[in-house]
Amino acid sequence: MTSEEIKSLLEKQRAYYRSGKTLPVSFRIEQLKRLYAAVKKYQTQISEALTKDLGKSSYEGFMCESGLALTEISYMIKHTRKFAKRKTVVTPLAQFHSHSYKQPVPYGNTLIMSPWNYPFLLTIDPLADAIAAGNTAIVKPSAYSPNTSKIVKKIIEECFEPEYVAVVTGGRLENTALLDQKFDLVFFTGSQAVGKEVLRHASEHLTPVVLELGGKSPCIVDKSASIRLAAKRIVFGKYLNCGQTCVAPDYILCEASVKEELVKAIAIEIEKQYGSDPLKNESYGKIINQKHFERLCGLIDKSKVAVGGITNEKTCQITPTVMDNVTYDDKVMGEEIFGPIMPIITFDDFDSVVDELKTKDKPLALYLFSSNKKHIKRVTTELSYGGGCINDVVIHLATSNMGFGGVGESGMGSYHGKRGFDAFSHYKSIVDKKTWLDLPMRYQPYKSKFYEWLLHIFLR
Numbered sequence: 001m002t003s004e005e006i007k008s009l010l011e012k013q014r015a016y017y018r019s020g021k022t023l024p025v026s027f028r029i030e031q032l033k034r035l036y037a038a039v040k041k042y043q044t045q046i047s048e049a050l051t052k053d054l055g056k057s058s059y060e061g062f063m064c065e066s067g068l069a070l071t072e073i074s075y076m077i078k079h080t081r082k083f084a085k086r087k088t089v090v091t092p093l094a095q096f097h098s099h100s101y102k103q104p105v106p107y108g109n110t111l112i113m114s115p116w117n118y119p120f121l122l123t124i125d126p127l128a129d130a131i132a133a134g135n136t137a138i139v140k141p142s143a144y145s146p147n148t149s150k151i152v153k154k155i156i157e158e159c160f161e162p163e164y165v166a167v168v169t170g171g172r173l174e175n176t177a178l179l180d181q182k183f184d185l186v187f188f189t190g191s192q193a194v195g196k197e198v199l200r201h202a203s204e205h206l207t208p209v210v211l212e213l214g215g216k217s218p219c220i221v222d223k224s225a226s227i228r229l230a231a232k233r234i235v236f237g238k239y240l241n242c243g244q245t246c247v248a249p250d251y252i253l254c255e256a257s258v259k260e261e262l263v264k265a266i267a268i269e270i271e272k273q274y275g276s277d278p279l280k281n282e283s284y285g286k287i288i289n290q291k292h293f294e295r296l297c298g299l300i301d302k303s304k305v306a307v308g309g310i311t312n313e314k315t316c317q318i319t320p321t322v323m324d325n326v327t328y329d330d331k332v333m334g335e336e337i338f339g340p341i342m343p344i345i346t347f348d349d350f351d352s353v354v355d356e357l358k359t360k361d362k363p364l365a366l367y368l369f370s371s372n373k374k375h376i377k378r379v380t381t382e383l384s385y386g387g388g389c390i391n392d393v394v395i396h397l398a399t400s401n402m403g404f405g406g407v408g409e410s411g412m413g414s415y416h417g418k419r420g421f422d423a424f425s426h427y428k429s430i431v432d433k434k435t436w437l438d439l440p441m442r443y444q445p446y447k448s449k450f451y452e453w454l455l456h457i458f459l460r
Contacts, residue, residue, distance in 0.1 A: 001168050001169075001170060001174060001177075002177070003177040003180070006138075006168060006174070006177045006178055006181065007181060009138065009162065009163075009166055009168070010109065010138065010181050010183075012162070012163040013109050013136040013138065013163055013164070013166070014108075014109055014136075015163070016136055016161075016163040016164055017106075017108050017109055017135070017136050021164075022106060022134045022135065022136060022164070023106070023134055025080060025081050025084045028080055028084075028131055028132055028133075028134055029077055029080055029081070031131050031159070031160065031164075031165075032073055032076050032077045032080070032128060032131055032132060033077060034159045034160075035073055035124070035127070035128065035131070035155070035159050036070060036073045036074065036077065038155045038158055038159050039066055039069055039070055039073070039124065039155065040070065042151060042154070042155055043062070043066060045151050045154075046061065046065070046066045046120055046148070046151055047061045047062065047066070048147075049120075049145075049147035049148040049150065049151045050065060050119070050120065050147075050148060052147040053116070053119065053144075053145040053146070053147045053148050053288070054116075054117075054119075054145070054241065054242075054244070054285050054286065054288060055242070055284070055285030055286035055317075056241065056285050057282065057283040057285075059283070060240070060241070060283065060285075061120075064118065064121065064240070064241065065118055065119075065120040065121040066120055066121070068121050068125070068398060069120060069121050069124040069125055069128070071400060072124075072125045072128050072129070072400055072416065072417070072420070073124070073128045075400040075417055076128050076129065076131075076132040076417075076420075076421070079417070079418070079421075080132040080421070083104065083132065083133075083418060083421045084104060084133075084134070086101045086102065086103045086104075086430075087101060087102045088100070088101045089101060089102060091431070095431060095433070096437070096439070097433075097434045097436075097437055098431050098432060098433045098434060099431070099432040099434075100429075100430070100431050100432075101430055101432070102427045102428065102429055102430070103427065103428045103430055104133070104421070104422075104425040104426070104427050104428075105134070105425065105426055105427075105428055106133050106134035106135040106424065106425060106426075107133075107135055107184040107185040107208070107424060107425065107426055108135060108136070108184035108185070109135065109136050109137075109138075109183050109184050110130050110135045110136065110137045110138070110183060110184060110185045110186070110187060110424060111137070111138050111140065111178055111179075111181075111183045111185070111186045111187065112126050112127055112130065112137055112138070112139045112140065112187045113140045113175070113178075113186070113187070113188045113189065113190065113198070114126075114139070114140070114141050114142060114189055115142050115189045115190045115191075115246075116142035116143075116144035116145040116288055117241060117244040117245060117246065117288070117338075118241070118245070119141060119142055119145035119148035119149065119152070120148050120151075120152065122189050122212075123139055123141050123152050124152070125415070125416070125420075126187050126189075126210075126415055126420065126423075126424075127139060127156075127165070128420070129415055129416075129420030129421055129423060129424050130187070130424045131165070132420070132421050132424075133421050133423075133424035133425045134425075135184075135185070135424050136163070136164055136165065137164075137165045137166075138165075138166050138167075138168055138178065138183075139152070139156060139165065139166070139167045139168070140167075140168050140169075140174065140175065140178055141153075141167065141169065142190075143169070143170060143171040144288050144289060145288070146169075149167075149169050152167060153167040153169060179197070179198060179201035179202070180201065182205040182207065183202075183205075183207055184207065184208075185207065185208050185209070185210070185424060186198060186202050186207055186208075186209045186210070187209070187210045187212075187415075187423070187424075188209065188210070188211050188212065189212040189213075189246075190212075190213070191213065191214060191336075192213045192214065192215070192336075192409060192410075195211045195213045195411070198211065199211065209412070209413070210405070210411075210412065210413030210414075210415065210423050211406070211411040211412050211413065212246070212364075212404075212405060212406060212411050212413075212415075213246075213364065213406050213409070213410050213411040214246040214336050214338070214364050214406075214410060215250075215336055215361055215362070215363040215364050215406070215409055215410040216250040216251060216333070216335075216336050216337075216360075216361070216363055217247060217248065217249060217250045217363040217364055217365040217366060217367070217385075217388075218249070218250065218251060218252075218253055218357060218363060218366055218367070219234060219249035219250075219251070219252045219253070219366075219367040219368075219369070219393065220252075220253045220254075220353060220366075220367065220368045220369065220370070220379065221234075221252060221253070221254045221255065221258065221262055221369045221370075222255045222258075222350055222368075222369070222370045222372060222375055223255045223257050223258045224370050224371040224372045224375070225258070225369035225370050225371065225391070226369070226371070226391070227258055227261050227262050227265050228265050229369075229391070230262065230265075230369040230391070231262060231265035231266045231268070231269045232265075232269050233369075233391075233392050233393055234249055234252070234266065234269075234342075234367075234369075234393060235266055235269040235270055235273055235320070236273065236393070236394075237249055237367075237392075237393030237394040237395075238320075238340070238342050238393070239270070239273075239274070239320045239340050240394065241285060242284070242285045242286060242287060242317075242318070242339060242340045243337065243338065243339040243340040243341065243342075244285075244287070244288065244338055244339060245394065246338075246364055246365075247364055247365040247386075247387075247393075247394055247396075247397055248338075248393075248394065249342070249365075249367055249393050250336060250337050250363075251326070251332075251333065251337075251342065251343040251344070251345060252342060252343070252344045252345070253345050253346075253347055253353055254344055254345070254346055254347070255346070255347060255348070255350070256346040256347065256348050259324075259344065259346050262344070263306050263307070263322060263324060263344065266307065266322055266342075267306070267307045267322070270307060270308070270320045270322075274319075274320055278308075278319045278320055279310065279312055279315070279317050279319060284317070285317075286315055286316045286317045287316040287317065287318065287339060288316075289316065290313075290316060292316075292338070292339070293311075293313070293316040293318070296318055296337070296338075296339040296340075296341060297311055297318070298331070299331055299332040299335075299337060299339075299341055300318075300321060300323070300332070300341060301323060301330060301331070301332065304323045304324055304325055304326060304330070305321060305322070305323055305324075306322045306323065306324040306344075307320070307321060307322035308320050308321035308322060308340075309321045318339060318340050318341070319340070320340050320342075321340055321341045321342065322342050322344065323341065323342065323343045323344065324344050325344075325346075326343035326344060326345050327345065328345070330343065333345075350372075350375055350378075351378075354378050354379065354382060354383065357383055358382070358383065361408065361409040361410070362384045362385055362386075362406070362407050362408030362409055362410055363385045363386065363410055364385070364386040364387075364406045364410035364411065365385060365386055365387060365388045365393075365394075365396070366379065366383060366385040366388040367388050367389050367390075367392070367393045368388070368389075368390055368391075369390075369391050370390070370391070371391075376390055384407055384408065385407065385410070386404070386405055386406040386407050386410050386411065386414075387402075387404060387405075397416070399416065399417070400416050400417030400420075401417055402416065402417070402419075403415065403416055403417070403418075403419030403420075404416045404419075405419075
């Protein structure tokens with residue numbers, strides 16, 4: 001789509017929004033129901049597209065993408081009417097007699113830019129929130145997952161008129177053309193590098209943004225942890241989608257006294273979950289493309305590989321890999337891995353680990369395996385990160401009852417459920433002042449002792 005075509009499309013969406021058609025809650029719910037029905041209808045095609053793009057099995061595709069998308073849409077269908085109501089707040093005595101309330105209103109015309117690693121979920125999930133809040137939307141899926149983009153486009157075009165919700169496919173030229181336009185809100189999920197570009201473009205128009213980025217999310221395992229259970233859950237979360245998950249444990253910080261036990265337990269779990277030859281496992285996916293495959297291969301130091309490390313260039317696959325005896329100076333620690341490579345760094349003093357993490361970029365997620373209440377308290381209260389789990393990984397994002405988002409370098413804003421509705425809404429503060437009483441104290445002149453007495457009463 002050309003820049004002029006994108007501009008024309010946005011103008012049509014502006015006119016559609018100005019018409020007020022998206023404001024009635026009944027209209028929003030009806031559109032959500034349409035979207036829900038279409039996702040169910042095309043479940044097989046969605047699964048096939050995810051397999052072609054990322055090698056995901058039908059089970060994983062439903063569990064981690066379309067199933068979660070249906071959950072979010074369903075949640076919004078049930079709760080949008082309540083979310084859209086005005087919320088009465090306490091009125092100060094000085095404003096007697098008035099009614100004060102907060103009224104959620106849509107931002108207006110929104111842009112949703114989604115990534116390739118969960119190309120269906122991370123497109124449909126924020127779209128459901130945008131629709132529930134009463135916005136129009138232009139959706140821009142990633143060019144790296146073309147098969148999923150096609151089915152997303154098919155679903156959206158079947159459900160909605162383009163002046164309400166539209167899909168723009170393509171690569172960098174289309175991204176730039178979209179970002180050059182003035183939207184009322186931009187919602188972006190992707191890398192920190194591209195997130196900076198999104199923020200830079202949005203700042204030209206003073207457009208608010210929600211940035212869901214990534215980072216090196218640490219997973220701490222101390223000596224009080226259940227090592228077998230920790231290994232089982234870490235292997236699941238780390239190698240899910242071949243490590244191409246923004247909240248996957250990026251690296252492990254393991255207490256030295258239990259490190260050998262943990263490495264052995266992880267090796268056992270990898271074989272249990274993926275078989276003795278993961279590359280022959282039909283449920284084990286692939287790296288999205290050759291570029292990322294080569295980048296990941298460059299992060300593997302073969303002298304430090306404790307498990308895995310086998311690659312297949314033809315299929316863009318890397319076995320679940322563990323690197324031992326890693327330090328912060330290793331190449332694998334210089335960037336977000338976003339692949340099936342798990343470095344392990346050891347420590348002897350837990351407090352020093354917490355102090356060290358305070359100096360690093362704020363990650364999107366942080367995980368702690370421990371039964372030590374003091375350790376848990378320090379991590380949950382002193383460290384800044386988007387979200388996380390105690391004695392598990394990844395699962396904190398799989399709910400509509402908690403917001404999901406980053407902080408600092410890992411993003412800004414959050415969504416899912418009520419937080420998703422809020423992300424696509426502006427809350428107007430309104431005072432409805434009654435006319436039958438008009439207290440004179442705020443008006444000039446201010447010389448009367450009566451006014452001084454009233455001021456003393458209100459300010460004491």
